[in-house]
Amino acid sequence: MKKIKNIISIFGLGLIFFIGCNSKREKDPSTTLRVTFKAEVSDELNGNTIDIWKTLNYSERQGKYLFDKYCTVCHGIKGEGDGFNSYNLNPKPQNLQDSLYINKVSDVFLNQIISSGGSGVNRSSQMPYYKFLLDETEIENIISYIRKLNTIQE
């Protein structure tokens, strides 16, 4: 009899645990997503909590995603030319946040250097080419994000 009681209570505990886990799991995705999103944003701005994603339109967001993924190692998280690999580069990439610079260069040039690399526009071949990795729309999205970099304050 005692055994049966034990089995029943163990089963009961298991059931409660199971229900508990399940309801947690139902709640979890949104919470996790929100937390990751916030962490990502503040991490990327080195502790700055301004939600920059909200200031970007759709194309710029796509561009930021790609820029963060492919370009920041050399160009730095904010495009200032201070990525962790930048010590290795000579010449160093231009500060893309500099309004004087970015207002001067054309979309055609930006498109060419991203698509064909530095060597495609008689610049350093340490700037890689992305024509086989990124399609035209992705490159355009990156350009619209690069053009927005000078408005992102620390």
Ligand code: HEC
């Ligand atoms: C391996 C390092 C490296 C990576 C990765 C890299 N770049 Fe560059 N980039 C450079 C270097 C070095 C230059 C400077 C070339 C020069 O001035 O001769 C440059 C130049 C540029 C320029 C022209 C600005 C200038 O210096 O006048 C643009 C725009 C640019 N890169 C965009 C990008 C984008 C967008 C990505 C990602 C898709 C990217 N780069 C990835 C190294 C890199």
